[in-house]
Amino acid sequence: MSTENILVVGASASGLATVEALRRKGYTGALTVLGDEPHAPYDRPPLSKQVLAGDWEPARAQLRPGDFLAGLDAEFRLGDRAAALHVPTRTVRTEAGHELSADAIVIATGVRARRLPGQDALAGVHVLRTLDDSLALRADLLAGSRLVVVGEGVLGSEIAATARRLDLDVTLTGPLAAPMALQVGPLVSGVLAELHTEHGVRLRLGTGVTGLTGADGRVTGVELGTGEVLPADVVVVAIGAVPATDWLADSGLELDNGVVCDSRCRAREGIHAVGDVARWHHEHLGRLVRLENRTNATEQAMAVAAGILGDERPYLPVPYFWTDQFDAKLQVHGFLPADAEVDVVEGDLAARRFVARYRVDGRVTGVLGWNMPKQTRLRRQEVVDALETAPAPTH
Numbered sequence: 001m002s003t004e005n006i007l008v009v010g011a012s013a014s015g016l017a018t019v020e021a022l023r024r025k026g027y028t029g030a031l032t033v034l035g036d037e038p039h040a041p042y043d044r045p046p047l048s049k050q051v052l053a054g055d056w057e058p059a060r061a062q063l064r065p066g067d068f069l070a071g072l073d074a075e076f077r078l079g080d081r082a083a084a085l086h087v088p089t090r091t092v093r094t095e096a097g098h099e100l101s102a103d104a105i106v107i108a109t110g111v112r113a114r115r116l117p118g119q120d121a122l123a124g125v126h127v128l129r130t131l132d133d134s135l136a137l138r139a140d141l142l143a144g145s146r147l148v149v150v151g152e153g154v155l156g157s158e159i160a161a162t163a164r165r166l167d168l169d170v171t172l173t174g175p176l177a178a179p180m181a182l183q184v185g186p187l188v189s190g191v192l193a194e195l196h197t198e199h200g201v202r203l204r205l206g207t208g209v210t211g212l213t214g215a216d217g218r219v220t221g222v223e224l225g226t227g228e229v230l231p232a233d234v235v236v237v238a239i240g241a242v243p244a245t246d247w248l249a250d251s252g253l254e255l256d257n258g259v260v261c262d263s264r265c266r267a268r269e270g271i272h273a274v275g276d277v278a279r280w281h282h283e284h285l286g287r288l289v290r291l292e293n294r295t296n297a298t299e300q301a302m303a304v305a306a307g308i309l310g311d312e313r314p315y316l317p318v319p320y321f322w323t324d325q326f327d328a329k330l331q332v333h334g335f336l337p338a339d340a341e342v343d344v345v346e347g348d349l350a351a352r353r354f355v356a357r358y359r360v361d362g363r364v365t366g367v368l369g370w371n372m373p374k375q376t377r378l379r380r381q382e383v384v385d386a387l388e389t390a391p392a393p394t395h
Helices: 014-023 066-071 133-142 152-167 179-200 294-308 371-390
Strands: 005-009 031-035 074-078 082-086 091-094 100-101 105-106 112-113 148-151 169-174 202-205 209-215 218-224 229-231 234-237 241-243 259-261 267-270 271-273 278-282 287-289 320-325 330-336 341-348 353-360 364-368
Touching: 005 014, 005 100, 014 031, 014 294, 066 152, 066 271, 074 152, 082 287, 105 294, 133 169, 133 234, 148 218, 152 169, 152 179, 179 202, 179 330, 179 353, 179 364, 218 234, 229 294, 259 267, 271 278, 271 294, 294 320, 330 371, 341 364, 341 371, 364 371
Parallel strands: 005 031, 005 105, 031 074, 105 271, 148 169, 148 234, 169 202, 259 278
Antiparallel strands: 082 091, 091 100, 112 241, 209 218, 218 229, 267 271, 278 287, 320 330, 330 364, 341 353, 353 364
């Protein structure tokens, strides 16, 4: 298939990484990047940490300086959201009414934050997904005193840690027993609970949220399933995200927790998906996988760019993510199933400097390091070996 014109839908980390990889691999044709936000591509991990804390000016989160972007010789059409895709002609219609056609389309629209019913009717209630979200939340945190974070996952835990640095009264709530229990399992999440408690975060976990309370149009509290109300003048809802595929509803593409793709991240001839929105067939695992992490955005973009230019290979990553909370840096390679057997193979759990190995039926599925980056990286090879020899049991 002749590829003289490529359209990337989504000016995200994965979208920009796709453009960069295409140029590095020698593609000289036309490139267009459609982005729904007015900002040039920026990095999301700092939004809950450095930008929210005020350590970074917003411009520092930009992924590339303006002169670098100009050197890519790509047209960036920002502030216009994709509204529909016509697959047979590979044409995207935008909310502003423009129609953009291309020989190849890369879908990089990411995810959107889940919201609580009625939250948009109350001032002081936030989600954190975009740069503007981070700046709006920071402004409210600086003016407020009591924050409740709804959601005990990675994002909620990071926001709670950052808000304590800003000297707010912080309560973290969610249905699970400890921070990041779903992501890292009971052993490590128990240590995270101790860390947050020591730094003054109130943990009100193990119960769901039934709603928000308000007065005069502003939030006043978070109501739990127990009937208890946690007082708040600022609330962050961090209950996960859903793939941004609404605009593809009538496209005919298979949509199921993302854009469903083959092992080459291809949804249809001439149409690929990359980053948080892509759900592709992982040949080593024998199942569909969708990853929401920064590393995957870059690695998958390189694979998609290669495939568009004729070097098609199955995309077979070992997942990797990290999180920084207080003085702890956690790094995770692979998968950490809830039913895994966990043992500490390096360092000391009590000293909060260790590497934990996760196994199911004797097979290594993942490793987690707490303030031991070098040792964790070396242990990653155990995960690689297990994936390459047979599908790892994951959930």
